[in-house]
Amino acid sequence: MANNYRWQAPGNGKIFDKPLGESSYMNSRTITVLKYISSKSKVSQSEFEREIKTYLAVHTEYEKNDSTPAHFFRPLLFLGFLKISSSKVLELTIEGDKFLYFYEEKDYAKCKKYILNQLDNSKYPSIATKDVKLQLFPFRILFKLLLFEHENGLSREFIKEQLIYLKSYDDVVLYEKSKNLKKIAKDIEYDKFYTWVINSLVNIEVLQVKNAHYFIADDIYEHVKGLYKNLSFESLFFNDETLLCQLDTQTAHERYKRDARLIQEAKTRDNFTCQIDAKHQTFISKGVNYVEGHHVLPMFQQKNFSFNLDVLENIISLCPSCHREIHSADNKHEILKKLYKHNILFMRKNSISQEDLQKMYYCA
Numbered sequence: 001m002a003n004n005y006r007w008q009a010p011g012n013g014k015i016f017d018k019p020l021g022e023s024s025y026m027n028s029r030t031i032t033v034l035k036y037i038s039s040k041s042k043v044s045q046s047e048f049e050r051e052i053k054t055y056l057a058v059h060t061e062y063e064k065n066d067s068t069p070a071h072f073f074r075p076l077l078f079l080g081f082l083k084i085s086s087s088k089v090l091e092l093t094i095e096g097d098k099f100l101y102f103y104e105e106k107d108y109a110k111c112k113k114y115i116l117n118q119l120d121n122s123k124y125p126s127i128a129t130k131d132v133k134l135q136l137f138p139f140r141i142l143f144k145l146l147l148f149e150h151e152n153g154l155s156r157e158f159i160k161e162q163l164i165y166l167k168s169y170d171d172v173v174l175y176e177k178s179k180n181l182k183k184i185a186k187d188i189e190y191d192k193f194y195t196w197v198i199n200s201l202v203n204i205e206v207l208q209v210k211n212a213h214y215f216i217a218d219d220i221y222e223h224v225k226g227l228y229k230n231l232s233f234e235s236l237f238f239n240d241e242t243l244l245c246q247l248d249t250q251t252a253h254e255r256y257k258r259d260a261r262l263i264q265e266a267k268t269r270d271n272f273t274c275q276i277d278a279k280h281q282t283f284i285s286k287g288v289n290y291v292e293g294h295h296v297l298p299m300f301q302q303k304n305f306s307f308n309l310d311v312l313e314n315i316i317s318l319c320p321s322c323h324r325e326i327h328s329a330d331n332k333h334e335i336l337k338k339l340y341k342h343n344i345l346f347m348r349k350n351s352i353s354q355e356d357l358q359k360m361y362y363c364a
């Protein structure tokens with residue numbers, strides 16, 4: 001029986017089993033699954049299940065086996081390179097799209113960064129793992145502990161037997177005070193999370209192992225530190241899934257300092273008018289028409305870009321109603337089209353398509 005209160009891994013097998021770019025059985029299976037879905041743009045789960053084994057047999061060294069076809073896409077759902085709609089249609093996320101693009105360009109350093117950033121988004125419960133009764137971000141917890149234990153690393157015993165049983169902030173409170181990992185809950189059982197997920201991260205050199213201790217790989221240490229150093233342990237757990245979007249915003253605030261002067265500058269530049277429609281009247285505040293500053297490429301997307309999103313060109317003035325619409329409307333399509341057009345130069349300069357922008361707003 002699966003223990004619903006412990007970290008789980010989807011599918012059967014690793015996502016990658018060699019450094020990115022090296023050819024190996026799982027690397028080629030994973031990339032080929034992404035290519036297959038990308039070539040169809042959207043594919044129903046049933047069509048995927050009918051076709052994928054034949055497709056793999058033609059395009060890879062696929063060996064016939066009894067795996068359920070769903071096992072071929074679940075790990076990619078877990079990683080956030082795929083998404084599945086309520087009507088069971090699969091498609092690549094914007095990050096999955098970029099990952100595949102850079103993989104084909106052989107820019108593996110960039111690919112690794114996309115993986116890290118998607119691990120950061122992974123959470124329980126997840127559509128990829130069934131019936132998990134947890135509400136937490138597993139990799140944020142792992143990376144934060146690895147940063148704390150930077151000197152000595154995390155022991156294999158800890159990762160196999162303790163980590164996967166962390167289920168609430170209470171479980172790490174003692175650790176936060178004592179810095180003693182031995183005080184965190186312990187249980188012994190063979191576990192998929194260690195075997196497939198952790199070992200996969202070692203294979204692609206996100207983690208490195210020395211004397212049975214795990215460390216963050218040197219080439220990504222600074223990036224990981226940038227992501228987690230200001231996040232509190234408390235913010236790695238949540239109570240209500242419906243608040244996840246707010247949590248994203250909160251995390252972006254903890255991570256990236258914003259320059260308040262830029263918002264003021266943008267409003268002056270826009271002459272305190274709503275940039276969706278200058279005729280949108282609000283009310284007078286501090287002697288001018290009241291408007292709000294908004295980052296067109298949302299700040300929580302910063303980790304995916306090497307250029308700074310907190311710049312004047314990326315800030316736009318909006319009336320409160322348009323601003324709320326962008327953040328809260330069920331259908332943001334039309335207003336985002338206008339926003340894209342308005343910032344077309346900045347978008348083109350950074351190779352962001354209209355569709356990219358739309359996809360970024362699933363949770364903004």
Ligand SMILES: [Zn+2]
Binds near residue numbers: 293294295323327
């Ligand atoms: Zn905003």
Ligand SMILES: [Zn+2]
Binds near residue numbers: 319320321322
């Ligand atoms: Zn407006």
